[in-house]
Amino acid sequence: MKPVDPHPGSGIDRRVLLSTMALLPALSTALLPESVAAQTATSAGPLPSWNEGPARQAILDFVRATTDRSSPNHVAPEDRVAVFDQDGTLWVEHPIYSQVVYCLDRVPAVVEKKPELKNVEPFKTVLSGNREAIARLSLRDLEKVLVATLTGMTVEEFVAEASKWLDTAKDPRWKRPYTELVYQPMLEVLRYLRDNGYKTYIVTGGGQDFVRVYAEKVYGIPPEQVVGTAAGTKYGYGKDGKPILTKEPKLLLNDDKAGKPEGIHLMIGRRPYAAFGNSTGDREMLEYTGAGAGARLKMLVLHDDAAREYAYGPALGLPDSKVGTFTPELYDEAKSKGWMVISMKNDWSRIFAFDQTRGL
């Protein structure tokens, strides 16, 4: 086993952001809305979109071990906490995080309100729609885009803006809203755990406020159970004297890598019994979960299904996609610590609710 570096890096990989820009097809276009596919499974029994195999069995065994009152690993209901990474674990992250698309898409509206930015970089480049030029933006420039599009408004204004985008923006490959690109098997795990008394949390490197906009509707996870990278807000009073909270460009919690267990302690205050991830950003969260006593479920989604979704990552000998990196070292750690790797290709009979194609 290779020596484990306790701090293999902190924060968002800057190269990730920059490189994914190159893959950005264009500012996403708002097409006509389509009907939202039902996300409930119709088959009887738990986990109908999972094939028989060790991954599905591990989930069933864990739930039995922690909820059967006669089990030595029975867990009191109030301690039943399960945490889920979002990007690449609950929904598609490839080829670019949808929140980054959101920020780029918001630039025209920001410039409309502040016309003086029109000929100022990086806004000028983003407005040009020139993908190569956008990909060459410096980190400092990208930060300006994030700050301009994610801060400076009230929390209510942000919710309204993000909701509108989510209702209209579409993924270029599937031509569907991003909120439909959620993994049906994972929706079933969320529901199965909740049916067995687990409180389900999202613990994401993405923006906490952004994910909260749709988490309840899409995953059945309420805002108070979304832990994410969080900027501060500032309390003040609007022109009418009414109290307002304004989103500030001040990072409170970088909820990635070591920041995930730290965020779990801050926001939940209990060690999880189950943790799901898909990349090196989730490594510390799974380690922290696994270090608790009794039965603990640790699972990693491996993107190995090029036909139905994507195949990427160095663990498969494939190029690093710059999103959700699954390294050989992570694979080794998973094997040595008994973490279960979920093969999308082999373990999931269906990827999306709208996908009628069955796998194995």
Next chain:
Amino acid sequence: MKPVDPHPGSGIDRRVLLSTMALLPALSTALLPESVAAQTATSAGPLPSWNEGPARQAILDFVRATTDRSSPNHVAPEDRVAVFDQDGTLWVEHPIYSQVVYCLDRVPAVVEKKPELKNVEPFKTVLSGNREAIARLSLRDLEKVLVATLTGMTVEEFVAEASKWLDTAKDPRWKRPYTELVYQPMLEVLRYLRDNGYKTYIVTGGGQDFVRVYAEKVYGIPPEQVVGTAAGTKYGYGKDGKPILTKEPKLLLNDDKAGKPEGIHLMIGRRPYAAFGNSTGDREMLEYTGAGAGARLKMLVLHDDAAREYAYGPALGLPDSKVGTFTPELYDEAKSKGWMVISMKNDWSRIFAFDQTRGL
């Protein structure tokens, strides 16, 4: 109405900490444990320890208005959030916050582990037990005490230390554990709101990790529903290679005054429908709650019962006690905005569960 200063100060009033030191009777002595009084009301109906009157009626009216499906102010169950300040609202804060007593009491144990601190200020002075000298400690010295006693250990070690103290330390006036000095009428409000589908949260200027140690047992409020002043933790690995979270001397959230609505947004992500406080530290939280649409319950506990608890605060024309300051300006704002002021003397027939004396 006086003009409202949007930011009357931020953070913990430093004078509070310094001045309360003077009132510290002594490092609390650990006496023999007594049996814990039952905290459940036995009378039939809700709020048995409340006298008939506008305060009790306001609570009943609010619950009816927000839970009756035919009410124009009906609130969906998932939106039912009620927030409670702790010190002076749920339990006794006078003459000194119990967490400050905890920190001073911890100094001998800290010095035992680090004997080099024995003759170093401020630890030398705290060890002397000389109240006047402790009261004269500078803010910088006090911060050293807080940092030495609240950080540097794993989160599990902190829970063990604080639990042991809470089991043995006693309030000098009542000769009972601090966790028994909770207001019976407020326990009834917590239960009544929960029985009506409300999620109850503590939103305290006190330490989040400290309050979490006892909140579930004492108030029925789980760790994930305690929002407080929070320091960061650092993820790392112990000598045995196991992941640990170490409490760090880095302030993440100063959950007082404007920090309360900011903390509510960070940790809950929903505007509360009910808010209870007792001081200027709760003002912004009540304003923020009141600025929402529909029926909102805003209540302030007034400490006006010198016989059964304490009477203090400028709003009563009494000296500022340096804990939970209730100013005339806060009283004016409460009146102008329809916030309900709870008179402990007139509105509560009983203060503590162990108190068999009935009031009015």
